[in-house]
Amino acid sequence: MENLAKDNISKLLVKYSIPAIVAMLVTCLYNTVDRAFIGSMEGVGAYAISGLGVTMPLFTLIGAFGIAVSVGGSTNISIKLGSGEKEEAEKLLGNVFALELIGGFVVMVVGLVFIDDILYLFGASENTIVYAKDYMSVILMGAVINLSGFSLNGAIRADGNPKLSATIMIVCSLLNLVFDPLFIFYFGFGIKGAAIGTVICQFITFLWTTYYFTKGKSNLKLRMKNIRLQKKHVIAILTIAITPFCLEIVTGSIHLVTNKFLQGYGGDLAIGAMTTITSINLMFLMPIYGLSQGMQTLIAYNFGAKEYVRTKKILLQGMFAAFVFLSIGFLLTRFFPNMFVNIFTKDAELEKICLEGMKIYLMTLPLLGVCVLGPIYFQSIGKIKQSIFLTLLRQVILFIPIISIVSKILGMKGVWMSQPMADVLAALIVGAFLIKEIKSSTKNNEIEKEVV
Incomplete structure (x- = not known):
């Protein structure tokens, strides 16, 4: 039986994340199939x-x-x-x-x-x-x-x-x-x-x-x-x-x-375009949600064992893996956008709106690992208030005011831009919370060692 506080972190991440990633991909497939055939x-x-x-x-x-x-x-x-x-x-x-x-x-x-x-x-x-x-x-x-x-x-x-x-x-x-x-x-x-x-x-x-x-x-x-x-x-x-x-x-x-x-x-086709774009977005986000489930078990165990250095390494390795995967997704959607859009629609007018919107909406895809995994880290170490705040940050606290203001100024382009603007701000704030927490836990660990 593996030792969660001693064994290789990368191997543990793979072992604990793969089943959850498969389950998330299956869920994504379930939703994508309906949309693809309907389109x-x-x-x-x-x-x-x-x-x-x-x-x-x-x-x-x-x-x-x-x-x-x-x-x-x-x-x-x-x-x-x-x-x-x-x-x-x-x-x-x-x-x-x-x-x-x-x-x-x-x-x-x-x-x-x-x-x-x-x-x-x-x-x-x-x-x-x-x-x-x-x-x-x-x-x-x-x-x-x-x-x-x-x-x-x-x-x-x-x-x-x-x-x-x-x-x-x-x-x-x-x-x-x-x-x-x-x-x-x-x-x-x-x-x-x-x-x-x-x-x-x-x-x-x-x-x-x-x-x-x-x-x-x-x-x-x-x-x-x-x-x-x-x-x-x-x-x-x-x-x-x-x-x-x-x-x-x-x-x-x-x-x-x-x-x-x-x-x-x-109008109506803009809603169809957003449905298509969010479906494409989920193709790349679902594995990150699966990764977060695997990370949660490992972080919680090591935090409880006061292995704060390992806890930090698990977080950083998870975020690095998410960044690499989401960056690949960004490049694929940037250089082969038609390949993804055509899964859902062959309508020329809808396809045009999708391509215009996707170029803007998915520009911050590589940053979403921070936005997703950061709140999970706080949840894993028992800091629920911070976790809930950071979970709501991107899609509620930031997104709703941004879309209300920017869309009035830029119209439809502003609607597409609102999510990436919220993503950048959320990533910065989540990152600041994580740095503060890691520094605090590292300092406490050093104090505990000195006492011992």
Whole structure:
């Protein structure tokens, strides 16, 4: 068994990051497939992908509840299993499942009843509402199985079977590659076909995870008597869930704010262009999120062991790896932009807007390693206030005021420029926080050695 406080840092980073990176890439593939096939729909692809962009704030808000309850439940289940309280862990599993079932039902009913109002609020127009509604109405009908299946997949990791959890994600993502073109083009369902393919994959996840916890070789069992809300367990779940929920809500709000500015200064196709550009951006950012998960375990362990020099080395090696990878991404998108844009659209007008926007929007891609990994460092050493502040810094504290001011001065160009401006400022501030913290921990380490 490896020694996290002694073994080679580079090897440990690879070992602990690769599974998370694979999982993140699979998630990225899941989202990219829908957008790529929708964008390739002949004659309507440009407005269809714009319609998909309109649904992103709502999609994120639904996901916020699912992710939050899953994280809150899985964390509590892990704690109970660690303390040998299997019966309590099973009660928590039942409460998580019940919460997601109820939440999914509420989302489905409210979403379907007010779908037009919601989509117009999120930036839909007369040109894009039909595509946004076709896609989201199907997604909403699958909300119950989506949220409950997602929560059980998270619980599989807590149950001690992360490989199965990753396998389910990978298999369903690959199936989505088959279902999307089948329902979009062969059956002629258009954008609604993409949603049908996604919901079918979510249903397979639901069946697979439910079988695992009822008939499979799970440590915990999902029992009917436990599928009910119990105040004690609900409070325990929601106490931990509040932080990821708020962060996901912030993400959804950013989509909403951005869509409003895009609609105002560039119209429907500008929203489609942003959907395309952010999809390209995620191709390179997802591995960095995976790297951050591997780093988090190693930094937390070494900080707890007071190995502050190793903690600093893990951070620096992780940031160097992120910088190299993101710099490669920057060069690829700079010299071969059409190759990436054409994955999502062949429409000449939309392609032109994408290319103009991508050149500006992705100019700070190499800096994003600092913005992503810096907050994770503070989270890993238990400094949650700094972590939350730095997490919100780039996309909320800086981005919203910048886009509000710069877009008024420069119009659509200002909308594209706002994110890189926020990235530069965020990287500088995060960097300053990290330097101060590393100096402080190094000084404390020297004092402790002198005392010893």
